Amino acid sequence: MATRTQGLTALDYMEPTADPTDTAFALAQDVIRHLREGAMVHVSFVGLRGAPAGFFNVLFGEVIDACGPDALDRRVALAFDTETQRRTSDRSSEAARQAG
Numbered sequence: 001m002a003t004r005t006q007g008l009t010a011l012d013y014m015e016p017t018a019d020p021t022d023t024a025f026a027l028a029q030d031v032i033r034h035l036r037e038g039a040m041v042h043v044s045f046v047g048l049r050g051a052p053a054g055f056f057n058v059l060f061g062e063v064i065d066a067c068g069p070d071a072l073d074r075r076v077a078l079a080f081d082t083e084t085q086r087r088t089s090d091r092s093s094e095a096a097r098q099a100g
Contacts, residue, residue, distance in 0.1 A: 003038065003039065003040050004037075004038070004039045004040070005041070005042055006039040006040070006041050006042070007044065008027065008030055008031065008041060008042070008044070009043075009044045009046070009047075010023075010027055010044065010045045010048045010051070011044075011046070011047045011048050013026050013027045014048065020052055020054060020055040021054050021055065021058045024055040024056070024057075024058035024059040025058055025062060027059055028058065028062035028063055028066075029062070031043065031062075031063050032063060032066045032067060035066075035067045036066075039075075040076075041076045041077070042076075042077045042078075042079065043076065043077070043078050045080050045081070045089070046080070046081040047081065048085065051085070051088070053088050053091065056088055056091075057095060059092075060089075060093045060095075061099065064097065
């Protein structure tokens with residue numbers, strides 16, 4: 001049986017007046033839901049500008065708390081369009097793992 005892949009785009013969750021951590025929480029809830037349904041999840045950060053480390057901290061912290069670090073490592077793929085995004089994400093992911 002083939003595993004379903006669910007694509008999510010972080011930019012779809014962003015609203016100009018919203019707190020980035022609220023946005024990250026909403027994205028995390030969808031990632032968690034799809035993981036619990038057995039899907040692989042692909043999250044695109046392409047086009048996302050100015051997301052603070054707190055955004056990634058909330059996203060990864062919620063996913064790790066709900067599904068464990070293995071789910072993040074093995075069932076979530078991340079796509080970035082800048083090296084800054086990737087580095088910020090890597091630091092936040094590591095911090096969430098250490099906190100968990």
